[in-house]
Amino acid sequence: MSIATLPAPNSVQLGLIDAYNATRRYLIRGKRQPDIIFGSVLFPVIFVVLFGYVFGSSISVPGGNYHSYLMSGLFAQSTLFASSQVAVAVATDMNEGVIDRFKTLPIARSSILIGRSVSTIVLGLPALGVMILCALAVGWRPENGIFNAVLGFALIELFAFALSWLGILAGLIAKSSQAADVIASIPVFLLGFVSNVFVDTSKMPVWLRDFADWNPVSAVVAAGRNLFGNTIGPPPSGVWSLQHPEITTIGLALLIIIVFIPICVRRYSRTSR
């Protein structure tokens, strides 16, 4: 029988088609696991309510309510949790025979991983939507107009995409999904909590404050607060990354993407059960 009557596409086009097909595959799979989507939606709801009222009742932010201060932090933090979930999922993938089959097919080596990271962002959108609704319900408002709000979320999602590649690398390095969970959880907690997500860093001990100020997550949170117009409370400390949080976020995300995609693809090509 005859196959392929169309003119042969070049390798870049083929690579894009492969990545599209891989993404499609992960989206179909995602749709079949409603429990995971449900969990990913429930988690941020609990966070908004819990942290908002638990911390909010003892933290007072001059000039506004704590929820306004907190939400950018929770949006940014959710990207960390998503990347640790990617790590676990990739480690699980790598222990399945299906990846071996994909490696014997004439597809771009990057396509499966790109499919994983893009589908993570897409499948995370319902959770982001629910989180925004919860935030609105507890009194958070984007005060800088819709355009800046959209820009803020775009930055956060860009950062999420970049972080997903760190998650992928952790998943590829880990020998099992449990190990991936451990490897990925440490940075998630360190970067997520030693930051300006929940509290102003100025009252932390100096060594901790330096870490928290330079923590990239703090820059993402600060960028969100700027773009959402939630700049209440004390001004952020004077470190460069917090003075220019938008540029820091974009630059760092691009740097991670440029550096870590090739590393992940190499690692994926060499990983063999």
Place this chain on the structure above:
Amino acid sequence: MDVSLDVPAGSVCALLGRNGAGKTTTVRILTTLLDADGGHAQVAGFDIATQADKVRGRIGVTGQTATMDELLTGHENLEIIGRFSHLGAAVSRRRADELLRQFDLVAAGDQLVKKYSGGMRRRLDLAASLIANPEVLFLDEPTTGLDPVARSEMWAAIRNLVARGTTVLLTTQYLDEADQLADTIVVVDRGLVVAEGTPEQLKASIGRPSVVVTLVDADPIALEKVRVALGADAAIRGRSVTVPASEGLVSLGEVVTLLERLAVPVHEVGLEHPSLDEVFSTVTHRPGEHVTGEVAKMPA
């Protein structure tokens, strides 16, 4: 390990060996999943190291473990493999339909693979390997762990492919599977090729047939009498005496004449050809171990 292979186009070659003999490693190298430490190999005319992508476009692989996605339906699994083989969405869907028919999976086509039985999964796996009409097909232990019915269905499916001229490299630890399906058998042990040939050549290589004299009961005196009469090469095995038959039927006739004079109660006299099992034990120099090995690795 060090394995040399030459499989002519359109033929079936079986790599036969125990667990850990190096069969799967060989297949993983030839299917570009593993890099070889040295040496070189061509698959469908392309070098596995420098033209891996060309090789990948021409092979089908059915691995030892299930490689189908449990969360997708049979049809979706086939379609995605077709898309990844660059057939395009429409052709992939059409090929998926054809293969589901060919492998008797039409009714299960829209079911999630996690609901499939072991035999259905293997057939789907084999179907997936064929979606792009590969020139060379690798089957790594295609029937390990299957029940006898599923196994013979799998054999029928493989024979069908062979009839269409696909070149097949098959690995197996079952002698009868190699005997049934393969044109040539390559016996590997501890990473080395220890014997090679057609099933008939291999059987002939370890020697001549034997004449087996079975007595009515295991009477040691009668057995000893027969053994002495049959000469120095004869050996007692249970209630039988075995002697190599240098000239086949001629020897058989001589033995029968001899037995008439001995006046012992004979149950049966016959000619026994060496089995592939004996070939295997002989070439791997571990007689008897094969059987215990099989029992030990049976899944609970």
